[in-house]
Amino acid sequence: MQPDQFWTSQDGQVLTVQAAKNDKPLQLTLAFWPRDSSEWEFWQKHHAEFKFTERSTLARIGIEMLTPNPPRIDGNRLILDAEAFIYDTTVPHADYWAKLFRPGTPVGRLYFAPAEAKLTTDEIWQAIRSNTLKLPNTLSIDRDGRVFLTPHNVRYTLKPDLDRETISRLANGLAGRNLLDKVQIRHAATPLTIDPHTGVLTSCSMYLK
Amino acid sequence: MLNQGKGNFGIHTGAVLLDPVKTFGTNIMLEIYNPGDQPVVNPMVSVEVFRAPENDGSRTIALT
Numbered sequence: 001m002q003p004d005q006f007w008t009s010q011d012g013q014v015l016t017v018q019a020a021k022n023d024k025p026l027q028l029t030l031a032f033w034p035r036d037s038s039e040w041e042f043w044q045k046h047h048a049e050f051k052f053t054e055r056s057t058l059a060r061i062g063i064e065m066l067t068p069n070p071p072r073i074d075g076n077r078l079i080l081d082a083e084a085f086i087y088d089t090t091v092p093h094a095d096y097w098a099k100l101f102r103p104g105t106p107v108g109r110l111y112f113a114p115a116e117a118k119l120t121t122d123e124i125w126q127a128i129r130s131n132t133l134k135l136p137n138t139l140s141i142d143r144d145g146r147v148f149l150t151p152h153n154v155r156y157t158l159k160p161d162l163d164r165e166t167i168s169r170l171a172n173g174l175a176g177r178n179l180l181d182k183v184q185i186r187h188a189a190t191p192l193t194i195d196p197h198t199g200v201l202t203s204c205s206m207y208l209k
Numbered sequence: 210m211l212n213q214g215k216g217n218f219g220i221h222t223g224a225v226l227l228d229p230v231k232t233f234g235t236n237i238m239l240e241i242y243n244p245g246d247q248p249v250v251n252p253m254v255s256v257e258v259f260r261a262p263e264n265d266g267s268r269t270i271a272l273t
Contacts, residue, residue, distance in 0.1 A: 007225065054223035059240040065223045087222065087242050111226060114210060119258040132228045135260070146212065151239050153251075169238040181236075194249040195256075199222060199242035208232040 001042040004116035008183030009060040010035060011055070011173075014080070014105040019098070025066070025083035026098045030107050032071065032078040040076070046112060047071050047078055057176050060184075060201060061158065061167065062088035063097060072108060080112065087199035092160055093167045121145045137170035151202040153192050156184040211239075212255045220244060221254055 001007055007031050019029035028053075043050075052067040064087045071078040074077040086097050093100065119127070121141050126135035140148040160181055169175040184201075194200050211221040222240040244251045 002262070006259040008261060011231075012233045027254060029235050035240045052223065053226040056224040056240075057221045057239065059224035060238055062242075064242055066224070087240075109226070111210075113257075113259055117259045117262075119260065124258055127258075132214060139272055143239070146257055148255045150251065150253050151241070175268050177231075177238075194241060194243040195228070196246045196248060199253075201238060203235075204237050204239055204254075205235040206227065206232050207234070208227060 001039060003042075003046065004114055006114070006117045007112040008053075009039075009110040010088040011106040011109055012078075012080070014101050014107055015105055016103065017101050020085075026101060028065070028084055028101060028107075030067075030080040030082050030179070031074075032110055033076070036147040039066075043078060044073065048092075050078075050110040050112055052080060052082070052108060053111055055106060055173070057170050057173075057180065058107070059095075060177075061093070061170055062086050062091040062199070062201075063100075065107065065197065073158060080110070082107070087197075088201070090157055091199075092162045093164070096164065100168060102172075103126060105171065106173040119145055134205075136205050148209050149204055149206075151192065151204045153188065153190045154202055155187050155189045155192060156201040156203070157187065159183050210259060212257060227256070234242050 012030045012032040014028055016029040020026040034043055048070045050071055054065045064085055066083045067080055069081060071080040086094060104188055124147060126144060128135060135147060136149045138150045144197040170179065180192055191204060211225040213225060220242055222242050224240060239254060241252050268269045
């Protein structure tokens, strides 16, 4: 690991779960272990700069996770406090989503994104022009290298009769995007609107390979 | 990497990393959350692009 390179950890796991009360967020403690000793040395220097990215499958089934503080060292691992809540109350697991989280549930990764590794506006534009990078035609790029794009005019919902066993397989990592692609229903949405304090699942076209 | 900061039309959820290998196609999912008290119409998201580190063979595939 180099401090000027982008880095991601292995998947972290739920360590403890504090039951949600009165529609409050679920309080989770997440744990991350290093791959090897060199990674551990890197963590000791840079862990305060790490950010968390949630597993996309959890987001796709309507669960949001917020991590207000950076991870902290706890013995030979990093610990991160998280708050989980459901952003789409129409999902079939709205009544039992909190019970999907148990010790050992995979939750996502930590990442380190140093400014030195970020592409500039000119580098992104050159990559697009040479077809190294393909992004939607509707994109705008600002001078700070931020690429703005508009999602498709669609929204996705889960099949309303999706059973608990299937939802549990998605939540605990035994099933992922291949299954999700089969149990999502696509709806045209023009315009695409998002009500206050809710979320939508939508899509875009992107070719990063 | 999807931005979660202010200035976006709604913010992307905590799933912010787009895998450079898996993010390839016309059906890349985006999960957008509106934390405000007013609706959002036709949201827009922003991403920043980072160079992927050299693969030294020690990495395993993460769950999605």
